[in-house]
Amino acid sequence: MSASPLLALPLDVRAASSAASSRPASALPSRPPTRSNGGASHGEAAAGTVKPTVQGPLTNMDVAERLNEEEKNKYIRGKELGEGTYAVVYEGHLRADPTQLVAIKKIKVQKEYSDGIAPDAVREIKFLQELRHANIVRLHSVYSTRDQNLCLVLEHLPRGDLEMLIRDTDAVRYGAADIKAWMGMLCRAVAFCHDRAVLHRDIKPNNLLVAADGELKLADFGLARSCADPYRPMTANVITRWYRPPELLFGARHYTGGVDVWSVGLVFAELVIRNPYLPGNTEVEQIGLICRALGTPTEENWPGVTRLDSYTVPTDRVYPVAGRENFLGPFGTVGSEGVDLLMKTLVLDPRRRITSRAMLGHAWWHVDPRPTPIQNLPRRNVAVAEQEKERERERARMAADLKRRPGEVGGTSSGTGNEQDRGSRVARRLDFGRK
Numbered sequence: 388m389s390a391s392p393l394l395a396l397p398l399d400v401r402a403a404s405s406a407a408s409s410r411p412a413s414a415l416p417s418r419p420p421t422r423s424n425g426g427a428s429h430g431e432a433a434a435g436t437v438k439p440t441v442q443g444p445l446t447n448m449d450v451a452e453r454l455n456e457e458e459k460n461k462y463i464r465g466k467e468l469g470e471g472t473y474a475v476v477y478e479g480h481l482r483a484d485p486t487q488l489v490a491i492k493k494i495k496v497q498k499e500y501s502d503g504i505a506p507d508a509v510r511e512i513k514f515l516q517e518l519r520h521a522n523i524v525r526l527h528s529v530y531s532t533r534d535q536n537l538c539l540v541l542e543h544l545p546r547g548d549l550e551m552l553i554r555d556t557d558a559v560r561y562g563a564a565d566i567k568a569w570m571g572m573l574c575r576a577v578a579f580c581h582d583r584a585v586l587h588r589d590i591k592p593n594n595l596l597v598a599a600d601g602e603l604k605l606a607d608f609g610l611a612r613s614c615a616d617p618y619r620p621m622t623a624n625v626i627t628r629w630y631r632p633p634e635l636l637f638g639a640r641h642y643t644g645g646v647d648v649w650s651v652g653l654v655f656a657e658l659v660i661r662n663p664y665l666p667g668n669t670e671v672e673q674i675g676l677i678c679r680a681l682g683t684p685t686e687e688n689w690p691g692v693t694r695l696d697s698y699t700v701p702t703d704r705v706y707p708v709a710g711r712e713n714f715l716g717p718f719g720t721v722g723s724e725g726v727d728l729l730m731k732t733l734v735l736d737p738r739r740r741i742t743s744r745a746m747l748g749h750a751w752w753h754v755d756p757r758p759t760p761i762q763n764l765p766r767r768n769v770a771v772a773e774q775e776k777e778r779e780r781e782r783a784r785m786a787a788d789l790k791r792r793p794g795e796v797g798g799t800s801s802g803t804g805n806e807q808d809r810g811s812r813v814a815r816r817l818d819f820g821r822k
Contacts, residue, residue, distance in 0.1 A: 459530040462540060464491050473497070473507065473609070478543070488543035489527060493536050507609035508537050514585055514608040515539075522576035524596060524606040544604060546597035549654075551767055553592055553661050561765045563721050566658045567751070568758035569595075570651075572603040577651055578743040580605075581644040584615045588625040590650035592657060601764040614643065623697075626650060628673055629663050633684055634737050636674050638697030645737035648746070652732025659718050675701040681733055682708035689736040708735070724751040 448456065463485075465478040474494045481487040494508045515526035528540040549569065552559050573595060580587055588610040596604045610625050620640040626632070632649035634642055656664040665680060667673030678684075683705045684692045692698060714726045721729070728751045731741035741749075752758075 455530050458528055459532070459538075461528070462489060462491065473505070479540070488545075490541045490543050492539040492541055493532070494539070496535055504537060508539075510611055511608045512539065514611045515541075518580060518583065518585065518608075520576060520579045521602065522572045522604055523579070524604045541606075542598075542604075544596040544598050544606075546599060546601070547767055548593050548597065549595040549603065549658075550592035552597070552765065553657060555767055556661055559765050559767055562756075563725070564756040564759040565764055566655075566721060567725075567756070568761065568764055569603055569658065570655055571752065571758055573605065573651060573654065574743060574746045576603075576605040577644075577647050578747055580611075581647070581743045584613055585611055586614050586644060587611050587647050589627060590647055590654065591627050591630045592654055595654070597766070601761040601766065617641070628670065629653065629666050631673065632737065633674065633677055633735055634695070636670055636677075636697070637684075637692065637695040637699075639695055642737060644743055645740045648732050648740055648743055649737075651743070651746070652729055655729050655732065656718065659720060671699075671701050674699070677735075678702070678706050680709065680713075682706050682735060684735050692736075722751070722754065724749070724754050727751070 461482055462479050463482050465480065468476045468478050468490065470476070474492050477491045477493065479489045479491040481489070494505065497505050500506075512526070512529055515524070519525070524544065525542040526539060527542065529537065530540075531537050552561070573590075577587065577590070587605065587608065589607060590605070594605065594607040596606050598604055612621065614621070618641075621642065623635045623638050623640060626635060626646060630650040630653045632646050635646060653664050665673065665676040667676050678700055682688060683700055684698075685705060686693055688708050709730075711726065711730065714730055715723075718726050718729055728741075728746065728749045731749075732746070734740040
């Protein structure tokens, strides 16, 4: 195929691009055509298109390099949308059609994996290629850059994430019908993954993105893995702490889709109260919050829990398992059926916890109020979101200024390390004794 060697494209795209790549290497231009007048030719101006320029001679590349270069030149990278520990996300668009927006996720080179691709990047590419669903973010393409960074071209989701909607209590108002619509999309995505023996292992509001039409999309499959082999041990160090189930906090090495269901339940609770339900600062504190809110895990309510490697409870007091009355107070706005579903997702014993497929058959979906249509779901003002991002970037710049050593100037430099560059970064010493 003539696209990225890491990505299997649809058949229609593959057929169209294979014809171009079947030409001999001698037929490909060794360098972009140059014009003395600096403008496009008459034919290009009439067609309204500009030929993409390719960096470097394609004839000196092997097949994989040439395919990667062709794929990379299909897209133009724009402004930065956000940065995390392992990746930076940019806005981009197709070179042939600037109206077709995409999100380009550049995965940073990690020192411990300098000789290859980081496992989280491999997992994300693998599962996004396999999982095609309306409520899972779509992967369009993959290519690498000259500095060995891997770039994932994803669908453009301009409405931010679910966490932004939850936190924006001043501008965003929503009710039980809206919560039911969002939860329905999330449960369908998780059930689709579990039906294919895939665990997401990092479900949280920050990883639930909102499309332009209001559709909710499950994203960030860097911690996902297949659970087809029930006898193969898995790591317990997954899922963000606030959404981590007790079996992982106790060091379980064998688990099922119940870990994702617990996270879904905590997202459900957070949508209702508009705050994290169990926000522990440490793992010990997280276990303590679970004990006080839902009950202390014991052999009576969870047979075999004391045999887990890291089983411990922070206090000697044994809290009883929370009943319906404990949930009706803070979560009663979703009705008795909604409370019943929430309770079944937050069962301590993972073997008794409801499955993702059973969640879709719960009676809550069939009682009033009906889920809000996607086009009528509350949305966050994009302009306000951009202003908040700019304010966050400004706060980050101010924090960098405060961390700078006394005498350093915040301007840019060429980074060559010579005396002239060093002088441009350090303030001039003032001699007040000189006349």
